[in-house]
Amino acid sequence: MDEFLQHLLNAVMLGGTYALLGIGLTLIFGIMRVVNFAHGELYAFGAYAVYLVVAALGLNFFLGLVVAVIAGALLIEVALLRPMRGADIDTVMLVMIGTWIVMQNTELLLWGGVAKAIVTPFPEAPLVIGPVSISWLRLFVLAAALILIAASYVLIQRTKLGKAMRATFQDADTAALMGVNIKGIFTATFAIGSAxxxxxxxxxxxxxxxxxxxxxxxxxxxFAIVILGGLGNITGATVGGFILAFVEEIGAGYVSSGYRDAMGFLIIIIVLLFRPTGLFARAERVG
Amino acid sequence: MKQFASTTTLAAIVLAAAVTTAPAQDTIKVGVIQPLTGAFAASGNYVANGAKIAADEVNAKGGVLGKKLELVIEDNKSNPTEAAAVAEKLIVRDKVPVMMGAWGSGFTLAIMPKLMEYKVPMLVETSSAGKITTSGNPYIFRISPPSAVEAVAFAKIVDKLHIGKADFLVVNNDWGRGAAEDFGKMFKEHNIKVGLVETMDPPAQDMSAQLAKIKASDADTLIVTTAVEQLTLIFKQAAALGLKKRIITTGGSQNPDQLVEQAGAAANDTTHITFFTPWKPEVSADPAMAKAFIEEWKKRGYPFAGLTESFRGYDGIRTIAAAIAKAGKAEPEAIRAAFWQIELPGMNGKIKFEKAGPAGQESGQSTPGIYLIKIENGKIVLPSRECRFGHRCVEGSVLRFSCRNLGRLPLPFGERVGVRGLQNSRQS
Known part of the structure; x- marks a missing residue:
């Protein structure tokens, strides 16, 4: 039972970060029809930005987080996607694959292949609650992830910008006729997703x-989480993230650690067999 | 204008001629295949840099057969398919008579059929999967210890560690699974129970699930086989889970200095089987050579942590240079035959190839030294230098050996464990 509790806690920790990864990708695909192969590179970019601020410049860890998010939001959108606006989905996809390769090798060139560790202000000794134990850093990461997920949800569902984004998602031409600044929406969406x-x-x-x-x-x-949850759906990406984490953790703990990743994909196959548009696909989705 | 055009054309022709003919005349090409990008980029670059130091050293002394060694270094991108492709490129296009590679066992195994096809020998500097030398490929010459040799060396002190039951956490490839098998077999011979054998994918970052399972088991020791990045994560995650078992790592790709720096307190009280001791070059098999290599490594501005990998590239290229010199010509078959005849000092013992694998098509396997180190309070301690493979262990060489006494211990010579007996037992 103690072991199960620890597995459950691990899955929750992992799920929060999976959800965060999935939401950014699902937003960008759902609204912009951009298959963002550079999503993972933005993830690496965020990590290197924090490393730069904390280790190389010697500044505060939390400041590093803010810098990473802002720089990540602007990087690809301003440099690449704005000139590509209106290009078809295949062209943009190829550009994103190129971006992925260029970014990864630039990082290798700048920082070398040796892994970097980032020092945080959190204590190394874990928090022990009865039979389970967890590091303070992961607790902070979970809290931050949940806040970001909630903020994205509020932004999309409760604000005027979110409403315009959803309108663009349903039908960009009609939204433009209704006075929505489509270009602005695209910029905002990609920036939020990248951030x-x-x-x-x-x-x-x-x-x-x-x-x-x-x-x-x-x-x-x-990508796995987005497919699981349904394209363009934030709730789907959140639930999908937690499901994937749970399946991986329990699969590795009780079935076989060698098939850990296979478990995740098995679930995706099962979901797609019965709900080809993902768990939370909406009827209003166009295209 | 016309004058200008013809001058530049002439210049271009001369330059082109110089580029194509000059190196062919006074260099001997040696192919090097390493993971320079991808998941194992750090280790691959260390080995390649060690190889460059060796080639520069050989060339400074006049080269081999009156010609300079020219390393043609190719990137296997941490990918077996790429490894086979660049091996073919080196053999067919660069016409290298001999190669060194390819760090990971999976990459080396992918290249091996190409060696048979083109009949070009390859020196294996890092890979430790047993089947590399037991599958009957006569073009393979390995200077790194297979995990079975590691297990036999470790057997000499295992009784003193008082391990009751051990779990394994290994990387899910030929290297990790091979180590679990060989160490597991050795443990059973020493009446040590083997508990869980958990695996992880090479790029995996979150091993909490496996560690939670291991935490709940009744074993007292955890044997881990993987490279430094995953070891760092495992130590940190084990500490976060409150896992309090003795951790021993195998495989020699730990880069202990990097572990100390990146895993911090989580790396304390972990034990590691390594193949070179840059912290104490005087315990190396050839202290003067080790010291000179470490000096040169520092002079080139490479990180100290890379030394536990880079020495493999250094030893490998020196071995290849010796084989070419012995062969008297830079041709694959002559070099292959010469590998069997050479004998030279390596960083961790004499390099001399002995036959391994099925009769008639044996691979070459050298028997290097093995060291056990421990990380204590962020420092690297050598608790048992006298447990060098091939020599008898001295009484009292337990893990908590004081680091102070190390410099003064004489190197005891004892009974040597024949590698041939070992290979035979593997086949049976």
Whole structure:
């Protein structure tokens, strides 16, 4: 039972970060029809930004988080996507694959292949509650992830900007006729999606290690979560993130750790068999 | 204008001629395949840099057969498919007569059929999966210890560690699974129970699930086999879970200095089987050579932590240079035959190839030294230098050996464990 509680706690910790990764990707795909293969690289970018601020410049860890999120939000949107606006989905997809390769190798060139560790102000000794134990850093990461998820939800569902985003998502032409600034919406959406990926990287960089290839696995998980939850659906991405984490953790704990990743994909296959549009696909989705 | 055009054309022709002919005349090409990008980029670059130091050293002394060694270094991108592809490129396009590679066992195994196809020998500097030398590939010459040799060396002190039951957490590839098998077999021979054998994917970052399971088991010791990045994560995650078992790592890709720096207190009281001791070059098999190598490594501005990997590249290229010199010509078959005849000092013992694998198509396997180190209070301690493989263990060489006494201990010579007997037992 103690072991099960520990597994459950691990799954919740992991799920929060998976959800954060999934939300950013699902937003960008759902609204902009951009298959963002560079999502994982934005995750790595966020982690390197924190490393730069904390280790290289010697500044505060929390300041590093803020810098990572802002820089991540602006990076690809301003440099690449704005000139590409109106290009078809395949062209943008190829550009994003190129971006992925360029970013990963630039990181390798700048920082080398040796993994970097980020020092945080949290104590190393874990918090022990009865039979289970957890590090303070992961607790902070979970809290931050939940806050970011809630903030995204409020932004999309409760604000005027969110309403305009959803309108654009349903039918961009009609939204434009109704006076929605489509270009502005695209910029905002990609910036928010990228910022969430960079935030995930900035939060998880210190938990794990910062390496040039860290984004590959993150990308894979993010795509899996988005497919599981239904494209363009924030609730779906959140629930999908927690389901994937839970299945991986329990699968590794009680079935076989060698098939840990296979468990996640098994669940996705089962979901797609019975609900081909994902768990939470909406009827109003167009396209 | 016309004058200018013809001058530049001429210049271009001369330059092109210089580029194509000059190196072919006075260099001997040696192919090097390492993971320079991808998940194992750090380790691969260390080995490649060690190889460059060795080549520069050989060339400074006049090269081999009157020609300079030219390393053609290719990137296997931490990917077995790429490894096979660049091996083919090196053999077919660069026409290298001999190669060194390819860090990971999976990469080396992927290259091995190409060696058979083109009949080009390869020196294996890092990979430790047993089947590399037991699958009957006569073009393989390995200077790194297979995990079975590691297990036999470790067997000499295992009784003093008083392990009751051990769990394994290994990377899910030929390297990790091979280590679990070989150490597991050795433990059973020493009446040590083997509990869980958990695996993790090479790029995995979250091992909490496996560690939670291991925490709940009744074993007192955890054996971990993987590279430094995952070890760092495992130590941190084990500490976060409150896992209080003795942790011993195998495989020699730990980079203990990097562990100390990145895992912090979580790395304390962990034990590691390593193949080179840059912290104490005087315990190395050839202290003068070890010291010179460490000096050169520092002079080039490479990180100290890389030394436990880079020495493999250094030893590998020196071995290849010796084989070419012995062969008298830079041709694959002659070099392959020469590998069997050479003998030279390595960083961790004499490099001399002995036959391994099925009769008639044996691979070469050298028997290097193995050291056990421990991290205590953020410092690297060598508790048992006298447990060098091939020599008898001295009484009292327990893990908590004081680091103070190390410099003064004489190196005892004892009974040598024959690698041939070991290989035979593996086949049976």
């Amino acid at each position: 969430l990926a960079a935030a995930a990287g900035a939060l998880l960089g210190p938990v794990f290690l910062v390496t040039p290839t860290m984004g590959d696995l993150a990308s894979l998980k993010a």
